[in-house]
Amino acid sequence: MRRHFPPLLELTHARLREFLREPEALFWVFAFPVLLALALGLAFRGKAPEKIPVGITEGPRATATAEALGSSPGLAARVYEARAGREALRTGKISLLVEEEGGLVYRFDPTRPDARAARLEVDDALQRAAGREDPLRPRESRVAEPGSRYIDFLVPGLLGMNLMGTGMWGLGFSIVNARVRKLLKRLAATPMRRSEYLLSQMLARLVFLVFEVAILVGFGWLAFGVAVHGSLVALALVSLLGAASFSGLGLLISSRTKTIEGVSGLMNLVMLPMWLLSGTFFSWERFPEAVHPVIRALPLTALNDALRAVMTEGRPLSALGLELGVLTVTGVVSFLVAVRVFRWQ
Amino acid sequence: MPPHAIRCEGLVKRYEDVVAVDGLDLEVFRGECFGLLGPNGAGKTTTIEILEGLTSPDAGHVEVLGAQWSRDGHALRERLGISLQETQLADKLTVEETLLLFRSFYRKGRDPEELLATLSLGEKRHARVGKLSGGQRQRLAVACALAGQPELLFLDEPTTGLDPQSRRDLWEQVERFQAGGGTVLLTTHYMDEAERLCDRVAIVDHGKRIALGTPAELIAQLHATNVVEFATEPRLPEGQLSALPGVSEVHAAGEGWSLGVRSLAETVPALLAVVDASSARLLTLATHRATLEDLFVAKTGRKLRDA
Numbered sequence: 001m002r003r004h005f006p007p008l009l010e011l012t013h014a015r016l017r018e019f020l021r022e023p024e025a026l027f028w029v030f031a032f033p034v035l036l037a038l039a040l041g042l043a044f045r046g047k048a049p050e051k052i053p054v055g056i057t058e059g060p061r062a063t064a065t066a067e068a069l070g071s072s073p074g075l076a077a078r079v080y081e082a083r084a085g086r087e088a089l090r091t092g093k094i095s096l097l098v099e100e101e102g103g104l105v106y107r108f109d110p111t112r113p114d115a116r117a118a119r120l121e122v123d124d125a126l127q128r129a130a131g132r133e134d135p136l137r138p139r140e141s142r143v144a145e146p147g148s149r150y151i152d153f154l155v156p157g158l159l160g161m162n163l164m165g166t167g168m169w170g171l172g173f174s175i176v177n178a179r180v181r182k183l184l185k186r187l188a189a190t191p192m193r194r195s196e197y198l199l200s201q202m203l204a205r206l207v208f209l210v211f212e213v214a215i216l217v218g219f220g221w222l223a224f225g226v227a228v229h230g231s232l233v234a235l236a237l238v239s240l241l242g243a244a245s246f247s248g249l250g251l252l253i254s255s256r257t258k259t260i261e262g263v264s265g266l267m268n269l270v271m272l273p274m275w276l277l278s279g280t281f282f283s284w285e286r287f288p289e290a291v292h293p294v295i296r297a298l299p300l301t302a303l304n305d306a307l308r309a310v311m312t313e314g315r316p317l318s319a320l321g322l323e324l325g326v327l328t329v330t331g332v333v334s335f336l337v338a339v340r341v342f343r344w345q
Numbered sequence: 346m347p348p349h350a351i352r353c354e355g356l357v358k359r360y361e362d363v364v365a366v367d368g369l370d371l372e373v374f375r376g377e378c379f380g381l382l383g384p385n386g387a388g389k390t391t392t393i394e395i396l397e398g399l400t401s402p403d404a405g406h407v408e409v410l411g412a413q414w415s416r417d418g419h420a421l422r423e424r425l426g427i428s429l430q431e432t433q434l435a436d437k438l439t440v441e442e443t444l445l446l447f448r449s450f451y452r453k454g455r456d457p458e459e460l461l462a463t464l465s466l467g468e469k470r471h472a473r474v475g476k477l478s479g480g481q482r483q484r485l486a487v488a489c490a491l492a493g494q495p496e497l498l499f500l501d502e503p504t505t506g507l508d509p510q511s512r513r514d515l516w517e518q519v520e521r522f523q524a525g526g527g528t529v530l531l532t533t534h535y536m537d538e539a540e541r542l543c544d545r546v547a548i549v550d551h552g553k554r555i556a557l558g559t560p561a562e563l564i565a566q567l568h569a570t571n572v573v574e575f576a577t578e579p580r581l582p583e584g585q586l587s588a589l590p591g592v593s594e595v596h597a598a599g600e601g602w603s604l605g606v607r608s609l610a611e612t613v614p615a616l617l618a619v620v621d622a623s624s625a626r627l628l629t630l631a632t633h634r635a636t637l638e639d640l641f642v643a644k645t646g647r648k649l650r651d652a
Contacts, residue, residue, distance in 0.1 A: 021473075
C-alpha cells in the first residue's frame with residue numbers, strides 16, 4: 001500500500017475520486033452543456049433569409065401584380081379568393097394582402113415587423129414594375145461574420161451557467177450529503193483541520209474546472225467556429241475566479257442545511273433568478289432599465305459579461321473591473337460567512 | 346500518569362423539551378473497558394458525544410486523558426479513536442482509500458496495511474465502501490478509529506444490527522485493543538455484550554446512573570442466580586409468590602411474573618404445586634441465568650429493549 005499524503009491532498013483526492021465515480025454527475029458537468037450548445041446552435045444557425053409570404057386578392061390586375069411581386073427575391077406571393085385572402089392574413093399565414101378597391105390597397109398589421117418589411121418590399125416591387133427609376137442604387141454587403149451569430153453569444157453564457165451550476169451543486173450536494181450521513185461529524189472527531197476540509201472541496205472543484213472549460217470552449221470552436229478573441233490566459237483567469245466565487249456561494253448555501261431537499265430548494269432559489277436575468281440565453285439589457293443595477297450586481301451577470309468580453313470582444317482583464325469585483329466580493333464574503341456559520345453535525 | 350482515562354462530574358445536557366443527561370458522574374480508569382448500558386433514549390449517545398468533545402454540556406466538568414476539551418481540544422483528538430453511531434463513510438471510496446484518508450489526519454498512527462490484516466479486511470481493500478456488508482463496514486469504522494493509534498477508544502453501539510459472527514469478531518478486536526494497553530468506553534443495549542467485554546458497567550436510564558459496578562457485582566445485587574418467568578390464567582397474587590421458597594425478587598413482567606431465585610431446584614417444584622393448588626392454568630414457563638437485563642428490570646420495572 002502507498003504511504004498516505006498530507007490531509008489536504010488526501011481530502012482533495014478523495015473528493016475527485018468520488019466525483020469521477022459518479023456517472024450522473026459527469027454527465028451534468030461535461031456532457032449536458034455540450035448537448036445544450038449543440039441543440040441551440042443548430043436551432044439558431046444562420047440560414048438564407050426567409051421569403052416573406054404575401055397574398056393577392058383575385059381581380060383584373062391580380063396576374064400582373066403577382067408577376068411583379070414574383071420578381072422580388074424577398075417575397076413569396078400567392079393569389080387568393082377574396083374571403084380566403086382575408087382569412088390567410090388574419091391567421092398569420094401571410095404578412096400582407098394586396099387588394100383592389102378602385103386602386104390598390106395594402107392590408108397589413110403595422111405592429112408586426114414582418115408586415116412592415118412586407119409593405120416596403122411589396123411597394124418597391126410594384127413601383128418598379130410600374131416604371132419607377134431609382135435615383136440611388138447602393139451596393140449591398142451582407143454580414144455573417146463569426147462573432148455576431150447567436151451561437152457566439154450563447155457559448156460564453158453556457159460556460160457561465162455551467163460554472164455556476166457545477167460550482168454550487170458540486171460543493172453543496174457533496175457537503176450536505178456528508179452531513180446527512182454524519183460523515184462530517186466523524187471527520188470533526190479527528191484531528192483534521194476543519195478549514196482544510198472546506199478548502200479541499202474548493203480545490204477539487206477547480207480541478208474539474210479545467211476540463212469543463214476546455215470541453216465546452218473546444219466544442220464551440222470545432223463545431224461552430226466560435227473563436228476566443230481575447231487571450232486564453234484571461235479566459236482561464238475569469239473562469240477560475242467565477243468558479244471560485246460560485247464555490248464560495250455553494251459552501252454558504254450548504255453551510256447549515258441538514259437535508260438534501262433543503263439544499264436543493266435553496267440552490268434553485270438562488271440560481272433560477274440568475275438563469276433568467278443574467279443574460280445566459282438572451283441579453284439582460286432587454287429587461288427594463290430600472291432593474292439593470294440589480295441585474296449587474298448578480299454574480300452570474302458579472303461572469304457572463306466578463307466571459308463574453310474576453311471571448312467575443314477580445315477585451316483585456318483591465319477593462320473588466322466591475323465584473324471581476326462583483327465575483328471577488330461574492331466569493332470572499334460567502335466563504336468567510338460559510339466558515340463562520342458552518343455546522344459539522 | 347493519572348489513573349483516570351475519563352472523569353466527569355455533574356454532567357447535564359438539555360434539549361428543547363427533554364433532559365438527555367441529568368447530573369451524570371463517571372470515572373473510567375486507564376486500561377479498562379467501561380460500558381454505558383441502557384435502553385434507547387437513555388442518554389448514552391449524548392453522554393459519549395460530550396466525552397468525545399462533539400457536544401458541549403450545559404453543566405458539569407469533563408476531563409479526558411488528563412486534558413480538557415476547552416483548552417487542549419486539538420491535541421486531545423490525536424489521542425482518541427472514535428466510532429460514532431450510524432456514521433456512513435463515503436460509498437464511492439474503497440476500503441484502502443478510506444483508511445489512508447483517516448490515517449492522514451494523525452501525526453503518528455498504525456500502519457494501514459497491518460490494520461487491514463488485523464481487521465480481516467485485506468481481501469476487501471479495493472472494494473468500495475458502498476458494497477461492503479454491515480459487519481465489514483463496522484470493522485472498517487473501527488479500523489478508522491484505530492488509525493491514529495489511540496490511547497482511548499470510544500465505540501457507540503458498535504454491534505447494533507450485526508449478525509452474531511460479526512459481533513464476536515468485533516468483540517475480539519476490542520479485547521485485542523485492550524490487551525495492548527488501551528482504554529475503551531462503549532455504549533450498548535446488549536447485556537451479553539456488556540457482560541462479555543466490560544470490566545465495569547454503568548447502567549443509565551433517563552440520563553441518570555442507576556447502577557455501577559462489575560457485571561458480576563451488579564448481578565449479585567439481584568440476590569438471585571436464576572430467573573423464572575411465567576404466566577397463568579388467572580394471574581396469581583404477588584403475596585403467594587414472594588412466600589415461595591428461595592424467591593428473592595418478584596416483578597410483574599407483561600402478563601405474568603418474573604421471579605429472582607437462588608436455586609431453580611428449590612423454587613420451580615414449589616411454584617408448580619402452587620399453580621396446581623390454585624387451579625389456575627399455566628400459560629408459559631421459562632427460566633434463565635440472571636443477567637444485567639434482569640437487574641435493569643429490577644431497577645426500572647421495564648425491559649431494556651422495549652423501554
